[in-house]
Amino acid sequence: MNRQKKYVYLFNEGNAEMTGLLGGKGSGLAEMSNIGLNVPPGFTITTEACIDFLNSGDFPEGMWDQTLEKLHEIEKRTGKKYGGENPLLVSVRSGAPISMPGMMDTILNVGLNDSTLVSLIKATGNERFALDSYRRLIQMFGDVVFGIDKSYFEDIIRSVKVERNKKDDVDLDASDLRVIIEKFKELYIKNGKVFPLEPLDQLRISVEAVFRSWNSERAKVYRELNGIQDNLGTAVSIVSMVFGNMGNDSATGVAFTRDPNTGKKGIFAEYLTNAQGEDVVAGIRTPKEIEDLRNEIPSAYDELIRSASTLEKHYKDMQDIEFTVEKGIFYFLQTRTGKRSAKASIKIATDMAIEGLITREEALMRITPRILDTLLHPQIKRNGKEVKLGKGLAASPGAAVGMIVFTSEKAVEFAKEKKKCILVRPETTADDVRGMSVSEGFLTQKGGMTSHAAVVARAMGKPAVVGAETLNVNLKEESLTVGNITLREGDIVTVDGTSGEFYMGSVDLEVSKITEEALTLLEWADKIRKLGVRANANTPEEAIIARENGAEGIGLARTERMFLGGDRITIMRSMIMSNSLPERLKYLDLLLPMQIHDFVEFFRTMEGYPVIIRLLDPPLHEFLPNKEEIMNEMFSLKLKLTKSSDNFEIDSSIARLTDLNRIFQTIKNLEEFNPMLGFRGCRLGLIYPEIYEMQVRAIITAAKRVTEEGKTIYPEIMIPLVGVDNELRIIRERLEKVAKEVSGKEKVPYKFGTMIEIPRACLTADKIAKEADFFSFGTNDLTQMTFGYSRDDAEGKFMAAYIGEGILPYDPFTTVDEEGVGELMKMAVKKGKATKKTLEVGICGEQGGDPQTVEFCNRIGLDYVSASPLRIPIARLSAARSAIKLENDR
Incomplete structure (x- = not known):
């Protein structure tokens, strides 16, 4: 391998045209840096390095040395030391050339160990924040690197909250978090694993894990479903950590520059205070609406509105933005072309053409036939007889009827049997992608409009209702309960992703009416x-x-x-x-x-x-009755004649037999071996x-x-x-x-x-x-x-x-x-x-x-x-x- 080959690029060395090499996330971070937006310092390891690693099982020659060189550059820019007294922590984030939301792995807070934890507490004066970051690293590392079932970690957190009478994760104090960390380490030992304490080992192992996630089962399924090539690989972006979990003046969120559900112009976003990014997309807590940020951290709100407009005009398309606010300072962690519903796709394309951002031809090329087809998906045909079970967030429009299933495996099984199903989950994860692909629609108890279920549903063009908090999903008993009504696997429900409502049983559906924006788009199509x-x-x-x-x-x-x-x-x-x-x-x-x-x-x-x-x-024989039916009737009449003594009945049967025989002879004369x-x-x-x-x-x-x-x-x-x-x-x-x-x-x-x-x-x-x-x-x-x-x-x-x-x-x-x-x-x-x-x-x-x-x-x-x-x-x-x-x- 040529030692001079460049595998690692600082953000300021890349740009938006380098998506194939730097992935969507890496090129987006580079481009945002270039246009003056506030991005944490970092660098990206290329997709070429990933492919070489997957082929050989080891980093290509020179890649790790280049990684360490860029890490030292980031230390200079931040004034922090990786593994040192004022510790630099990093996130290790995947980023494919074609957006695959949630399908590959990310690890946050890399660089923390028992020693740097003490340094972080000293540097920030915030013990709870440091401990929360450490437990997150151990939890994510165990899941992504060692494959320890994430539910085991959640069970530990849940048991501590019950024991200490705490409701939400944010209610856990420093002493609670220390207990959780120790229990997490014990969980590693039970699974025959040891959490690595050397920061550079953590970084190296994390990069390897993200590379390997390109070939995870969920990633392969997503590529298969979306026609994405297997040989592209994922880039890895190493980003200096900024922390949304440092208190109530810190936050993390996801924003779209237009409503991904309807296409309406204007910022559409959700966020959580005192949280890290995965909390929002995983749907663990119900996020706040973006208007609340105007009151809680007004400077961050103003920066989001200003920068979102800049990004949309720069990319000439609706953007999906991930951001973090650390002690009032706003940072961009990602921008990419946002997934959206069919209805939103058409409205955004036509609106942008009318606004002059793109041409009519560009608008038409953005709307694939599949998008238009999805727009015509069924909607609820209301007649007042629907039995409404509840309401959540209308995450992806359209309506669907199906039998309840609680696992992706069962959804796949039902699909093989040609049964239509609705996938019901507490919240969906990337591992549910196969089940989601074969389901008619989705219903989740938790999550917001930017949660995994919502984003994937819009990308797949399937109806989804998320964050239905009156719903209680019990996976062990395979049941869902709303009030005093309990439904189990195989029971039928209807979900309406347009209104957010869901109903007991099968509700009548009707073909959706085409929107004004779609009519406009088709008028442009007719002229071209x-x-x-x-x-x-x-x-x-x-x-x-x-x-x-x-x-x-x-x-x-x-x-x-x-x-x-x-x-x-x-x-x-x-x-x-x-x-x-x-x-x-x-x-x-x-x-x-x-x-x-x-x-x-x-x-x-x-x-x-x-x-x-x-x-x-x-x-002509296709217009005649079925030959077997005629023969059966003739046989029945003949049998009847042998038993009947009624002259009228005999005469009637003989007349009918004559007609049938004539039909039968015509069928025989016209039937063919190969019609x-x-x-x-x-x-x-x-x-x-x-x-x-x-x-x-x-x-x-x-x-x-x-x-x-x-x-x-x-x-x-x-x-x-x-x-x-x-x-x-x-x-x-x-x-x-x-x-x-x-x-x-x-x-x-x-x-x-x-x-x-x-x-x-x-x-x-x-x-x-x-x-x-x-x-x-x-x-x-x-x-x-x-x-x-x-x-x-x-x-x-x-x-x-x-x-x-x-x-x-x-x-x-x-x-x-x-x-x-x-x-x-x-x-x-x-x-x-x-x-x-x-x-x-x-x-x-x-x-x-x-x-x-x-x-x-x-x-x-x-x-x-x-x-x-x-x-x-x-x-x-x-x-x-x-x-x-x-x-x-x-």
């Missing part, structure tokens, strides 16, 4: 995106929802769904079982006015926008042209009626499952005659096109384009036929294993497979548009609402994507973000 966004809608009601969500037309209306309601299915079945063309036409004539009615409603809803209507696609590849789509239209002719007659008739109402409409008729250009040519010629006949002199503009869902259609797209006005990729079937997977079987039997073992990077039925299906799509676009420049090309498979697929469609030159009505906003945002990325790449 190049890709059109249409909807897959099967009923006029779905079309209305799609239009409200900003759809610019219908990309796919499946007509088969229109035959399933009320009396329609009976008529449809009679048509299918017809033995002659005249009989079949009779039933089609009955279906005609129903189809006209549906199409009229579609056209009215989408006035001024295109509506693509797909002609009948599925095999997906069988008698469906355009094949059906070629053999029974009267069905498609009825549908086109209905479409053009409906179009004429709506046009006569003074509305402008654009009907587009899709012929499914074309794989040979002659299929489309023959069908189109037939249907053109019908369209012209119905249209008459009052010409209605219409288009004929096809769904591209067969690989051969992609390969021969140049020929098919001669017969088509538009292509629409049906990626569901195209994926099935390209991979040779049955979608239902794949997702139910082997897809999860394929993804888990790395055979596939993702489910191709959710996101378009760019290497295979995507290449076919690119070929079809290129060939089709080369033949016909005016060819309109879109996608109507379910992947059309997937953000990654939307970006791909934009790259290969599609004209539009079509998504389900509720995913229209996500598609609009994704299309705009894709346009911005392409422009930036250029």
